[in-house]
Amino acid sequence: MKFTIQREQFVQSVQHVSKAISSRTTIPILTGIKIDASEEGVTLTGSDSDISIECFIPKEDEENEYVEIEEEGSIVLQAKVFADIVKKLPENKIEVTVQDQFATTLKSGSSVFNLNGLDPEEYPRLPQIEEDSVFKLPTDLLKNIIRQTGFAVSTVETRPVLTGVHWKIEDGELICTSTDSHRLAMRKAKVETNTDDLEFSNVIIPGRSLGELSKILDDSEEWIDIIVTENQILFKAENILFFSRLLDGNYPATENMIPTTSKTGLKLDTKVLLQAIERSLLLSRDGKNNVVNLKTMDNGQIEITSVTPEVGKVTEDLQAIELTGEELRISFNGKNLIDALKVVDSSEIHVDFTGAMSPFVLKPVDHDYTLHLFSPVRTY
Incomplete structure (x- = not known):
């Protein structure tokens, strides 16, 4: 040669x-x-x-x-x-x-x-994949989907399916979900398919695979072909083929976890909330104590506090754009909220609470194709 x-x-x-x-x-x-x-x-x-x-x-x-x-x-x-x-x-x-x-x-x-x-x-031969069912996404949209879901996969191998992102297609819409059982991220996107009836429901792609794929794709509007088989997924870009094995097992039915009612509603500036929670964790030692407490107050204000006994306490008041419903005190993992706020592409967000001990939902104000769910933390 x-x-x-x-x-x-x-x-x-x-x-x-x-x-x-x-x-x-x-x-x-x-x-x-x-x-x-x-x-x-x-x-x-x-x-x-x-x-x-x-x-x-x-x-x-x-x-x-x-x-x-x-x-x-x-x-x-x-x-x-x-x-x-x-x-x-x-x-x-x-x-x-x-x-x-x-x-x-x-x-x-x-x-x-x-x-x-x-x-x-x-050298092992690469899998030969039948291209019967193909769907397409623009590369920059695919990278966005990975960015908005990949961070919430589990890093613990005890439940292997949770180390992946769950993909399903229903009515021409791709729904991607990731959860580590404490938080959940969901992203929806319209896709183009080569058949009218393309649907699948239990495709789990390892989070690592999607992370590596995202690194080698350019930010462009070029379309990328995606082909799913029983145990493999293939991403075909110009001059690049990316194969990944799929994870075995059944993904939890996450649709049932998302509350449909709300007792307390907040509308906040995304950046203001992100920076306040980042400040509240400054006293947290080595990221060990990430608990942040949120309390609603009069005149549409909310109080954010975090206590690290051996270091001190931080308190900050924020003005909500809108505050509706019952009074609320809730504690949550601040780092998880920061991860989500960093990938929300909307300047304002809605947060809906159904009580101090129930999961709460964070959604962008600008659109309805992303959603984040968080479990509260019991502090007593």
Whole structure:
């Protein structure tokens, strides 16, 4: 195998596929990046068997020539070393040559690296996915959905399904839900499908997979194809394929958790509330005590307090834009509320309470496609 490639394209693709490679894998070949050179261009693949990423660098496009292929072929190179080398090579072009026994040479300017490659035949083949049911989303919307739901997944492996985000499609609408059993985030979005009756109800995508996907996607309005099978999901962007396994098990019926009535309603400025809660946790030591207390007062005011016995107490009064219903005192995990307020894309929010010991709902004022639910904290 022998080809010459533009360094910038190569570095970007190597960084993308490296995100799928785990140092903890028990399969030695998966510590490497597979490189395939063909007439059309160069394909790079990285995988840890849960996530697989494939990046294609075409020979040329309308404006530039990226790759010059002299001889087709394949090789697997150790990901960590290879990624570091490619990033630091001096010239804009890199020549890659593979000789007998998988001996590989990387040349750029006056730098020459000789690497021991691995047998590409041992590299697992990526799953072949039937593309019967495809739906599409603009890339920037998909990144937004991940940002607004991924933070609320559980990081504890005791209930594996909660480490993922639950996706379902109903009536042409994608509903994404995540919960760690103390808080819940939900985001809805209209999707385009290739069949009128595309529906699914129990697709659970690992939170880690979605986080890595978001990192390699550009903020653009380009459409991305999404294909779901029984145990895999495939995201197809231009020149990138991203496969992830799905989590087994049944996701909890979260619709039943969301209260439909309210005893106390608050309308607040998102930024004002976010900053007040951030200040209230300044006395919290190492993030251990994140409890914030909220009390409604006269004249539409609310009082926010937080106490850390060995450090002190913080109190702050806020003016609500609107305050309706019964008087209320409630305690909650301030950090969870901060996480949600940071991803709310609305300058004002509604918070609906159904009592001091019941979950409460936070919704943006501007639209109805996101929702956050929080469990209160018992403080006595």
